[in-house]
Amino acid sequence: MYDSFKKLALSFVPDINEKELKAIEKKFKPLSLKKGDYFLKAGQFANEIAFIYKGILRTYVTLEDGVTEATNNFAFENMICSSAASLIEKSPSFESIQAVEATQLLVISSEDLEYLYQKYHRCERLGRIFVEQLLVEQDYRLRWFIEKNAQQRYESFLAHFANYHQRIPKYLVASYLGITPESLSRLRQQYKKQEQTSVKIESA
Amino acid sequence: MYLEIESSIKRYFSLFSNLLIKFMYSSIKQTILSYIPFLSDKELKVIEKNFSYRELKKGEYFLKAGDVVTEVAYINKGLFRNFIRYDDGSEKNTNFSIEGAFSCDRRSYHLRTPSEESIQALEDSQILVITLEQIEEMYRKYRVFERASRLITQLYRIKQSMQIRWFIEKSAEKRYDTFVENYPELVNRVPQYMIASYLGITPESLSRLIAKNKKKA
Numbered sequence: 141m142y143d144s145f146k147k148l149a150l151s152f153v154p155d156i157n158e159k160e161l162k163a164i165e166k167k168f169k170p171l172s173l174k175k176g177d178y179f180l181k182a183g184q185f186a187n188e189i190a191f192i193y194k195g196i197l198r199t200y201v202t203l204e205d206g207v208t209e210a211t212n213n214f215a216f217e218n219m220i221c222s223s224a225a226s227l228i229e230k231s232p233s234f235e236s237i238q239a240v241e242a243t244q245l246l247v248i249s250s251e252d253l254e255y256l257y258q259k260y261h262r263c264e265r266l267g268r269i270f271v272e273q274l275l276v277e278q279d280y281r282l283r284w285f286i287e288k289n290a291q292q293r294y295e296s297f298l299a300h301f302a303n304y305h306q307r308i309p310k311y312l313v314a315s316y317l318g319i320t321p322e323s324l325s326r327l328r329q330q331y332k333k334q335e336q337t338s339v340k341i342e343s344a
Numbered sequence: 345m346y347l348e349i350e351s352s353i354k355r356y357f358s359l360f361s362n363l364l365i366k367f368m369y370s371s372i373k374q375t376i377l378s379y380i381p382f383l384s385d386k387e388l389k390v391i392e393k394n395f396s397y398r399e400l401k402k403g404e405y406f407l408k409a410g411d412v413v414t415e416v417a418y419i420n421k422g423l424f425r426n427f428i429r430y431d432d433g434s435e436k437n438t439n440f441s442i443e444g445a446f447s448c449d450r451r452s453y454h455l456r457t458p459s460e461e462s463i464q465a466l467e468d469s470q471i472l473v474i475t476l477e478q479i480e481e482m483y484r485k486y487r488v489f490e491r492a493s494r495l496i497t498q499l500y501r502i503k504q505s506m507q508i509r510w511f512i513e514k515s516a517e518k519r520y521d522t523f524v525e526n527y528p529e530l531v532n533r534v535p536q537y538m539i540a541s542y543l544g545i546t547p548e549s550l551s552r553l554i555a556k557n558k559k560k561a
Contacts, residue, residue: 210512225502261487268494275501276454285511318512
């Protein structure tokens with residue numbers, strides 16, 4: 141499991157050495173979640189971050205009506221997931237992080253992270269680069285909402301998550317794209333029709 | 345006597361320029377110190393050495409779409425906007441930065457690809473500018489700046505994540521109210537039609553919203 145993380149770490153900080161990698165490995169603890177299990181519940185104090193070895197985590201908030209869930213983020217294999225706001229402000233988390241399917245994580249506590257940051261400059265660098273990556277990824281998603289309508293967002297989603305989107309229940313995709321499940325169904329129907337038509341044209 | 349006058353002038357000039365430097369860099373030092381508890385004299389001098397002073401007039405560009413990012417700006421005084429211009433001539437604003445903010449196109453900065461966004465001054469602005477090479481050098485030599493950068497980037501990420509949530513969770517009206525609540529300064533300094541595109545609504549809809557709010561009040 142750690143090998144996946146090691147590969148990623150080396151791609152971000154090529155000169156990180158064995159000693160530092162071993163130090164990180166020692167602080168990581170494996171955690172298995174079943175589909176539907178929580179990594180973090182709203183109201184809890186976040187004090188860990190997760191590296192996803194296998195599976196999908198979703199981050200969501202429950203809206204004022206107490207029922208509707210708005211999914212804000214999906215994290216897949218080889219990605220880091222946490223509730224940054226709760227970690228930094230040391231306040232109860234406003235969001236929940238839940239396994240969308242059976243998921244295997246490597247988890248590290250904020251204290252251990254802080255220890256690694258203080259001890260090894262390259263760990264500090266690795267942390268910085270991880271955060272920058274997350275920002276770029278998120279920036280991409282912000283543009284969906286500023287630039288695109290519902291249909292375009294759906295198409296971007298399909299393209300961007302080509303290898304993953306079939307693993308996510310459709311009703312979760314809808315809220316992630318900021319549309320109702322009904323609108324998403326309609327979009328998917330339209331999309332299927334379009335694909336079928338273009339296949340017909342190609343084969344004619 | 346001539347030599348005495350000359351050395352007096354030199355002394356006053358150096359006193360004056362030291363004051364100027366202290367003044368120019370006090371804001372950025374304070375900002376960085378809000379993320380890390382302590383900077384040594386050496387580290388403080390590194391900031392002075394690497395950030396250069398620059399002025400932009402209202403309307404001038406800090407970054408043009410198509411350019412690869414080579415610099416980051418710190419805003420001492422003024423207001424920047426990030427925006428994308430589309431083929432049909434329309435513009436969408438993705439971010440506003442005021443005093444105390446670091447400004448660049450994040451995607452182009454991290455991926456080293458041509459920027460899709462432009463960054464423009466909406467007011468006459470005084471900024472401090474640093475090149476990417478200088479930043480990398482600072483990171484390499486001083487762990488504390490690596491740390492500060494991580495914490496600053498983290499905060500931007502949280503702020504941006506909030507921005508995205510507004511789109512998912514709130515109606516257009518609520519988005520404007522939340523914007524006003526969170527960024528009261530921007531309401532006065534950014535033209536209304538620019539705020540509209542930032543919130544994902546048309547300028548006409550925003551005008552109607554604001555008129556409705558005024559009536560209620």
